[in-house]
Amino acid sequence: MDDRNESLILERKGVRPTANRILVLRAIRSQSRPVSLTELTEIMETVDKSSIFRVLGQFVEHHVVHTIEDGNGILKYEICDGEDDCTLDDMHAHFYCEICHRTFCFKTTPIPEIELPDGFTAESVTYMVKGICPHCSRA
Numbered sequence: 001m002d003d004r005n006e007s008l009i010l011e012r013k014g015v016r017p018t019a020n021r022i023l024v025l026r027a028i029r030s031q032s033r034p035v036s037l038t039e040l041t042e043i044m045e046t047v048d049k050s051s052i053f054r055v056l057g058q059f060v061e062h063h064v065v066h067t068i069e070d071g072n073g074i075l076k077y078e079i080c081d082g083e084d085d086c087t088l089d090d091m092h093a094h095f096y097c098e099i100c101h102r103t104f105c106f107k108t109t110p111i112p113e114i115e116l117p118d119g120f121t122a123e124s125v126t127y128m129v130k131g132i133c134p135h136c137s138r139a
């Protein structure tokens with residue numbers, strides 16, 4: 001597979017593309033939904049959990065990925081489309097399936113704007129809809 005896309009994304013975010021970083025980024029990109037550390041260790045059998053965890057920390061710091069809480073206490077990572085910061089525009093609605101525990105991105109569903117009282121500044125918004133995904137409702 002071609003490493004160039006992953007390298008470019010990392011360089012654009014100011015992260016030096018090492019072999020592990022490229023692998024982790026590719027693993028996240030290969031899923032079209034937010035993934036947890038546990039899911040990543042299952043996808044990447046060749047990289048150990050602590051290395052993945054370290055790389056994820058660097059990715060979060062450089063806004064390569066951002067985290068969302070999946071509605072069940074589990075942190076999940078997804079590619080950040082923001083330039084050098086996580087903007088509120090970058091946030092979108094998510095759906096948590098209570099049967100298969102997967103989290104889905106609804107990128108075209110913006111989070112409704114919430115009016116905050118004076119003195120409050122929003123930094124991030126989590127909008128999580130919980131229910132049953134199409135796959136599980138067929139089963």
Ligand SMILES: [Zn+2]
Nearest residue numbers: 066080082086
């Ligand atoms: Zn972001």
Ligand SMILES: [Zn+2]
Nearest residue numbers: 097100133136
């Ligand atoms: Zn499901």
Ligand SMILES: [Zn+2]
Nearest residue numbers: 078104105106
């Ligand atoms: Zn998402």
